[in-house]
Amino acid sequence: MRCDVKTYPLTIATCAVYFVVGAALAQTPPSGTKLIENPLYKKECAKCHGKTAEGRHFGGPSLISEKTAAASVEDLRNITANGKGRMPKYAGKLTSEEIEGLVQQIRALNGK
Ligand code: HEC
Structure with a gap:
């Protein structure tokens, strides 16, 4: 110029x-709301899975991983609803729509 x-x-x-x-x-x-911007995630999940969903030491594993990418919608829904190991269960605490939303956002984070 x-x-x-x-x-x-x-x-x-x-x-x-x-x-x-x-x-x-x-x-x-x-x-499109991302998982890490979902207020439910920030309130319920970030303390273990981290603000960026990449996991925290002594908390929970990263939710952006090959393992998570390989998990089916049903697996992710089951783990979130029923818990697994040190992962608490959320059935009864969150509605199934809320869990479904979180699961879809976890999938989206893994490019699904
Ligand atoms: C108290 C800590 C804690 C909180 C809170 C927590 N998680 Fe977890 N989460 C874990 C741990 C630990 C695992 C690993 C479980 C295992 O495989 O034994 C896990 C595993 C998972 C998995 C499976 C990941 C994979 O790759 O197989 C998903 C999905 C998940 N959490 C979603 C959530 C969601 C959604 C929330 C909030 C509603 C949440 N977690 C809250 C500790 C937590």
């Missing part, structure tokens, strides 16, 4: 517009 005195204010204005639009876009959350 030419930068002589006459077009300079215009250049600044154009840059300002790009900056504002870019900042606004950067703050808009991506479409």
Whole structure:
């Protein structure tokens, strides 16, 4: 872009517009709620599976893994509803729709 005195204010204005639009876009959350943005996940699951769902030492394993990717919807639903090992059961605590939503979001995280 030419930068002589006459077009300079215009250049600044154009840059300002790009900056504002870019900042606004950067703050808009991506479409479709992600697991780690689901308030239920943050409240119930993040303490063990981590804020980024990549697991926590002495808590729970990463939910973004080959193992999770290989699990079927039924497996994930069963584990979440009925628990497994140190994983607590959520049947009775969450509705089946809530569990289903979490399961779909776990699948989405693993590219399913
Ligand atoms: C008290 C800690 C704890 C909490 C809270 C917790 N988990 Fe877990 N979770 C675990 C542990 C430990 C395992 C591993 C169980 C095993 O395989 O023995 C696990 C396993 C899982 C698995 C299976 C992963 C795989 O790859 O097979 C899923 C799915 C899961 N948790 C989902 C959830 C969801 C959804 C929530 C919230 C509603 C949640 N967990 C809350 C500890 C926890």
